[in-house]
Amino acid sequence: MSPEGGSVLVLFFGLPGSGKTTLVNRIFEACTKRFDSRSYPCIISYDSLVSTSRQAEMAHNPGMAKECRQQLLLAAQAWLAWVRGTDMAVPTSSELACTMLKQLQSCSRPLRPDERALVLVDDNLYYRSMRKEWFKLARNASLGFCQVLVACPLEEAIRRNASRELPVPEPSIRVMGSRFELPREEPWEELTRTVAAGEPESLECVLALVERASLKGPLCPPESPVPVPKPLPPSRRHCWDLELRAIVSRFIQQVRTSGCSQAQVADRCIRLQKARQVVLDRLRKIPYEEEDAAKVDLHVLLNEALGE
Structure with a gap:
């Protein structure tokens, strides 16, 4: 150094x-x-x-x-x-x-x-x-x-x-x-x-x-807290996360059995995980009411994040 x-x-x-x-x-x-x-x-x-x-x-x-x-x-x-x-x-x-x-x-x-x-x-x-x-x-x-x-x-x-x-x-x-x-x-x-x-x-x-x-140089604590959006109920957020993980797991399994090369499988896995994070970030920021949250289509949001 x-x-x-x-x-x-x-x-x-x-x-x-x-x-x-x-x-x-x-x-x-x-x-x-x-x-x-x-x-x-x-x-x-x-x-x-x-x-x-x-x-x-x-x-x-x-x-x-x-x-x-x-x-x-x-x-x-x-x-x-x-x-x-x-x-x-x-x-x-x-x-x-x-x-x-x-x-x-x-x-x-x-x-x-x-x-x-x-x-x-x-x-x-x-x-x-x-x-x-x-x-x-x-x-x-x-x-x-x-x-x-x-x-x-x-x-x-x-x-x-x-x-x-x-x-x-x-x-x-x-x-x-x-x-x-x-x-x-x-x-x-x-x-x-x-x-x-x-x-x-x-x-x-x-x-x-x-x-x-x-x-x-050394890291310093932030001078003032950064305002954050009002959080969603943890139970709802947790359900979204679990559902997305299940969807991503199914997609990954489909890729593995599709005859793709190891490099293609690895690339697809990375893209899917990034897309999952994008969807979760989007859901956390939108002030959904309980009835609106029930209408979320995670498959559609994930495909949008993938650009598909």
Whole structure:
């Protein structure tokens, strides 16, 4: 990174088997060789902190999975404070967070006075809400922020995952694939890149992104809240989302059985997920009354978003 740059948190996300960890390790190695001695790279890996067996158990227990991720964020916050030499204690009642904190401390060290941190987070993070929690952590810690989507077709990710010593259960990956939310054009996602882990240019693309985030400087909380439209009842919004996911799943299944190439299937899947987000955004913004909401034709809206 440039001598003028600051500390950065880089989020790597994608399906299990997409190549995130391989890319993160390449970035870590490149950073230790290329950047000036002021840059100290360190990795927060979800798979290293949460065992595969525990992840499999959480796949059937959303509440347990949410609690685990909250504890990881708490441990990461405390670890960042420790690395930077400030006091931040994890509640002693949180045994999981304390264990995670000790693991992070065991493979890192506090920064020297002239150093800045390059934090590489390696996780699936298939919901945007999961990724936004890391953005908030970076903002609260006055770090720069950027994110990297490591793209990979679902079947290819499943094939790669199967060759692991401790693979993630295939049904869990398929669930993540059906629920995966792509980045959108919002301010907090401004510095986002999509790469394929095996492509030669991926390394340079990510390093350039990290440089931009470093030079942009630490994130600051907004000076005033941005007005938002009056929200729809959560139950109605939830029903729309579930119906759209079911429609998209059927479309994807039709594409897979139509004889299209793997590249065409992957492209169609991405277009369908983007169209689903467009439809949801449109429904959230329109002040429907209950009787109007019942007349929504999700098939028509999805086809319009696809341009069909």
